Amino acid sequence: MKQLWHLINANLRKEYIELKRYFPNTITMILQFYFIFLAMLLGIHVIGDPQQVETNVQYVIVNYVIWFFMLTILQSLGFVILFEAQRGTLEQLFMTPLGMWRVLFGRIISNLLIFGILVTVLLVLSMLTAGEWLVFRIDVVLPVFLITTIGVIGVGYMLSGLAIIFKQIQSVLNVLQFILMGLAFVPLSVAPYLVFAPFVKGIDMIRLVMIHSYTWNDFTALDYSALILNSIFYLVFGIFIYLKSERFAMERGLLSQY
Amino acid sequence: MEKVIEVKNLEKSYKKKKTKELVKAVDGVSFDVYRGEILGLLGPNGAGKTTTIKSICGLLKPNGGSVHINGFDSNKQRLKAVNYISAVLEGNRNIYWRLTVRENMEYFAGNRGISKKEIQGKIDELLNFFNLKQKEDELVSSLSRGMQQKLAIAVALLPDTDVVLLDEPTLGLDVETSYEVRSLLKRIVEEHGKTIIVSTHDMPVVQEVCDRTVIINGGKVVADEKVEDLIKLFETRAYCFTIGDELTNQQVTAIENHFPIVEINDKQINVTLEKEDDLYIIMDILKSEQTNIEKIDRTTVDFEQVFMQLVRGGDQHETTVASH
Structure with missing residues (x-):
């Protein structure tokens, strides 16, 4: 456990150093998201039914933030393998006695923390600038969000597994943003079968809390069970697929190939 | 160890x-x-x-x-x-x-x-x-x-x-x-x-x-030796024959058939022998056409030559060298 902590720590430091070192990139990214949030907060007023402005703003912002988060985690896991293979450091990472899947876990946690802080600060800043405030219960949203993230991590592991075998999966990772958009924006009331898809249940619950002011008591035991089981299933399945892919790549000698 | x-x-x-x-x-x-x-x-x-x-x-x-x-x-x-x-x-x-x-x-x-x-x-x-x-x-x-x-x-x-x-x-x-x-x-x-x-x-x-x-x-191990032993091993086997006459085609073929590691240049034969008896075999081949032997030298080898000989020699050397 202590070793895992040191590994997460090292990866967090590395991600932070790289953000600092690529400062112009980081600033561009920060500005980009600030203006996107701001545009959404202000722009929604002129789109759609004026009677439902509040709901529209909440709906778009919630979906966008969640979509951005999921995308960051999933793409970072897929791209980690590609970038490391390109640089020549992938096999070096595999030489850790803690196992590559833990290194990837370290990278996810680092990304989650860094981007989590960044998005929260930017969201608050853009709300402050626009004078539009999203009102929601953080005590309900946060646990649901964290449980949903567990499932996202699982899907990220699946993508990493694919990236180890098929190094040229950039296009898949690019298409992924549209698939994710579909999953993040479509409510379960419209497509109930999506409850089995990864993280859709969690996003739906977050939406209900943020837009319709749901509390803990408004959700049923079935809702909680579906959320937890979905996340655990995708995490376990994701790691399983990743480990199988890793083994396959080692059998075929694909690790260092790019 | x-x-x-x-x-x-x-x-x-x-x-x-x-x-x-x-x-x-x-x-x-x-x-x-x-x-x-x-x-x-x-x-x-x-x-x-x-x-x-x-x-x-x-x-x-x-x-x-x-x-x-x-x-x-x-x-x-x-x-x-x-x-x-x-x-x-x-x-x-x-x-x-x-x-x-x-x-x-x-x-x-x-x-x-x-x-x-x-x-x-x-x-x-x-x-x-x-x-x-x-x-x-x-x-x-x-x-x-x-x-x-x-x-x-x-x-x-x-x-x-x-x-x-x-x-x-x-x-x-x-x-x-x-x-x-x-x-x-x-x-x-x-x-x-x-x-x-x-x-x-x-x-x-x-x-x-x-x-x-x-x-x-x-894909096979052709040598597993201490570096100095490998050099010594090849030094004791590497000979340079300086001859007075040109070799006939039959002689060249016979030498090449017997010795996988051989280099024939004009009036010089650089050869690595596999066994002690090999010296007599090459002498017999030269004697068969009355070829005049002017000089026989032991060749000094560096590791690069040893490596080249082992790699060129391929499978023939695998058993001899790896068993030492």
């Missing part, structure tokens, strides 16, 4: 992409590595060196045979085995060019579960050892190739592993840096008590640094 690594009947085949034909990259490779030695792993391109190295590191799963590191199977108990081995597989590409020297060392130590605080002393010691202390806060991208290479080796020395595997540690280095790296390798064994496996094409590295060498050709 205590065995640290045991490679036993290692086999690995790949399917060719287009023809789907199975190609044996490694075919029954066996050798041991002993604590505190520097072992040179040699072979021409495509001989099976990289496959062997990656199997030792557990990065490649063999089709047959096994690799044990301190008793742990690098295939079945990979994460336990990796505890005892570190490697530099892609030279200066093994480190992050956008991090500084110290940041690289801290990151790779952290990835092995070592805390930043705990590793500082070791980092300082290695920075001094590799003469990189003054560069510790510089980005790797701004360092010379030699320094990057030294840093990659220093990173491999950070964890407390028994074995360090270096793939082409002197590749692309200038003469001076190559010399520096060679002397560092010896010091690593002496001062840090490590066992080193060096895979290289650089013969001076083998001749100066390695205690023993394993030569792989065509």
Whole structure:
């Protein structure tokens, strides 16, 4: 456990150093998201039914933030393998006695923390600038969000597994943003079968809390069970697929190939 | 001597992409590595060196045979085995060019579960050892190739592993840096008590640094010997015949049929004999056409020649040399 902590720590430091070192990139990214949030907060007023402005703003912002988060985690896991293979450091990472899947876990946690802080600060800043405030219960949203993230991590592991075998999966990772958009924006009331898809249940619950002011008591035991089981299933399945892919790549000698 | 690594009947085949034909990259490779030695792993391109190295590191799963590191199977108990081995597989590409020297060392130590605080002393010691202390806060991208290479080796020395595997540690280095790296390798064994496996094409590295060498050709071990023994072995067998007359075609054919390692130039025959009796055979061939023998010399060989002869000799040498 202590070793895992040191590994997460090292990866967090590395991600932070790289953000600092690529400062112009980081600033561009920060500005980009600030203006996107701001545009959404202000722009929604002129789109759609004026009677439902509040709901529209909440709906778009919630979906966008969640979509951005999921995308960051999933793409970072897929791209980690590609970038490391390109640089020549992938096999070096595999030489850790803690196992590559833990290194990837370290990278996810680092990304989650860094981007989590960044998005929260930017969201608050853009709300402050626009004078539009999203009102929601953080005590309900946060646990649901964290449980949903567990499932996202699982899907990220699946993508990493694919990236180890098929190094040229950039296009898949690019298409992924549209698939994710579909999953993040479509409510379960419209497509109930999506409850089995990864993280859709969690996003739906977050939406209900943020837009319709749901509390803990408004959700049923079935809702909680579906959320937890979905996340655990995708995490376990994701790691399983990743480990199988890793083994396959080692059998075929694909690790260092790019 | 205590065995640290045991490679036993290692086999690995790949399917060719287009023809789907199975190609044996490694075919029954066996050798041991002993604590505190520097072992040179040699072979021409495509001989099976990289496959062997990656199997030792557990990065490649063999089709047959096994690799044990301190008793742990690098295939079945990979994460336990990796505890005892570190490697530099892609030279200066093994480190992050956008991090500084110290940041690289801290990151790779952290990835092995070592805390930043705990590793500082070791980092300082290695920075001094590799003469990189003054560069510790510089980005790797701004360092010379030699320094990057030294840093990659220093990173491999950070964890407390028994074995360090270096793939082409002197590749692309200038003469001076190559010399520096060679002397560092010896010091690593002496001062840090490590066992080193060096895979290289650089013969001076083998001749100066390695205690023993394993030569792989065509996926098989063709020699597993101490470097000086290998040179001696070839010195005692290498002869140069200076002749007064030109050889007939029959003589050339007969010599070439008998001796796989032979070079016939004008009035000189450079030949490596397999057995003591071979000397009489070549004399008989020369005598058959009354060829005048002016001089017979023993040839001195360097390791490069030994290597070339072993690799060219291929399978014929496998049994003779490997059994010594």
